[in-house]
Amino acid sequence: QGHLVESGGGLVKPGGSLRLSCAASGFTLRGNYMSWIRQAPGKGLEFILYISNSGETIYYADSVKGRFTSSRDTASNSLYLQLNSLSPDDTSVYYCARDFNNLGLDLWGQGTLVTVSS
Amino acid sequence: SVLTQPPSVSAAPGQKVTISCSGSSSNIGNNYVSWYQHLPGTAPKLLIYDNNKRPSGIPDRFSGSKSGTSATLGITGLQTGDEAVYYCATKDSSLTGGVFGGGTKLTVL
Numbered sequence: 433q434g435h436l437v438e439s440g441g442g443l444v445k446p447g448g449s450l451r452l453s454c455a456a457s458g459f460t461l462r463g464n465y466m467s468w469i470r471q472a473p474g475k476g477l478e479f480i481l482y483i484s485n486s487g488e489t490i491y492y493a494d495s496v497k498g499r500f501t502s503s504r505d506t507a508s509n510s511l512y513l514q515l516n517s518l519s520p521d522d523t524s525v526y527y528c529a530r531d532f533n534n535l536g537l538d539l540w541g542q543g544t545l546v547t548v549s550s
Numbered sequence: 551s552v553l554t555q556p557p558s559v560s561a562a563p564g565q566k567v568t569i570s571c572s573g574s575s576s577n578i579g580n581n582y583v584s585w586y587q588h589l590p591g592t593a594p595k596l597l598i599y600d601n602n603k604r605p606s607g608i609p610d611r612f613s614g615s616k617s618g619t620s621a622t623l624g625i626t627g628l629q630t631g632d633e634a635v636y637y638c639a640t641k642d643s644s645l646t647g648g649v650f651g652g653g654t655k656l657t658v659l
Contacts, residue, residue, distance in 0.1 A: 467648065476551065477586075477594065477637055479648040491647030527593060534582040535641055535648045536599025543593060 434458035434539050436528055441544030448518050448548070454511040454528035454541055461509055462487075465531035468502060468513050470524035471543075478524075482531075483511065495521075518548045552577060553638055553651035560657040561628055569623040569654045571638030577649060581641040583621040585614055588635045588653070597636075598623060628658050 440452040454466075468481040480500065482491035487504040499517045504510070511528055525543040532538035554572040561567040571583065585598040596605055598614035601621065613624040621638055638651040 469650075476635075476653040477588070477639075477650040479639075479650065482647045493647065529594075532596070532605075533599055534584070535639055536582075536584045536596055536603075536605075537586070537594070537639075538596045538599070538605055540593035540595075 434530065436530065436539055436541035438526065438528055438541040438544040441526065441546045443547045443549065444518055445550055446519055446548055450515045450518065450546060452513040452515065452526055452544055452546070454513070456509045456511070456530075459530070459539075460506075461504055461511060462506055466511055467529045467531060467535075467537060468500075468511075469527045469529055469537075470522075471527070472521070472524045475524075481513070515546065518546075520548045522546060523548050551652045552642060552649050553640065555636075555638060555651040555654045557652070558655045558657065560659055562659050563628050563630060565628050566624065566626045567628060567656065569625075569636050569638075569656070571621045571623070571651045573619050573621075573640065575619060576644045577619075577640050577642040578616065578621055579619040580643065583614065583616050583638055583640045585612075585621075585623045586637045586639065587632075588637060594637065625656070630658050632656060633658050 435457045437455045466483045480493045501514045503512045527543045529537040530539040582600045586594040588594040601616040602614045635653045642649045
């Protein structure tokens with residue numbers, strides 16, 4: 433079935449950077465579209481990046497464009513999200529999720545909390 | 551959000567509830583809709599994909615439909631454990647990415 437585990441969250445100062453990881457097991461990232469989604473405290477879910485099965489990022493939300501990038505390591509079967517120029521508005525739980533079919537996200541990680549504060 | 555959901559709905563245990571999701575031709579009108587249940591402190595759970603299909607393990611109390619630029623999630627035989635926030639999602643052609651509705655909090659009275 434598969435399993436996703438995010439890590440790398442924490443407290444970071446405004447303007448700082450952070451790298452999140454999403455380790456996949458039970459399936460290969462190479463064959464799947466993946467998404468990064470976040471949820472700010474008290475807010476709804478927000479798509480921020482959409483990654484094709486070839487590893488290409490094919491969508492960036494306007495809110496993260498130019499600051500966040502995603503990469504993939506097929507050897508470790510892991511996805512990474514590089515967060516740069518962070519602001520307090522980026523404070524959220526960040527999830528990676530597998531796109532099973534037409535944005536049917538059937539597998540989610542447990543999420544990792546990023547807090548941006550001085 | 552470009553997808554509009556009611557902020558909250560409520561119903562009694564055992565009753566039925568529907569949650570609407572309204573969009574446009576650039577999203578719901580020309581793309582499949584999925585629905586998610588989100589309980590506090592947990593990862594969202596896929597309930598419905600491709601407008602009306604249920605993943606294995608999702609009871610048939612949950613159903614989905616789509617008509618034009620709107621979609622609906624139905625839940626029958628409400629249980630207290632169904633209390634959660636429910637989100638619709640779809641692709642949006644103008645964004646080349648996905649969008650979520652604002653979420654609907656279900657209260658089972």
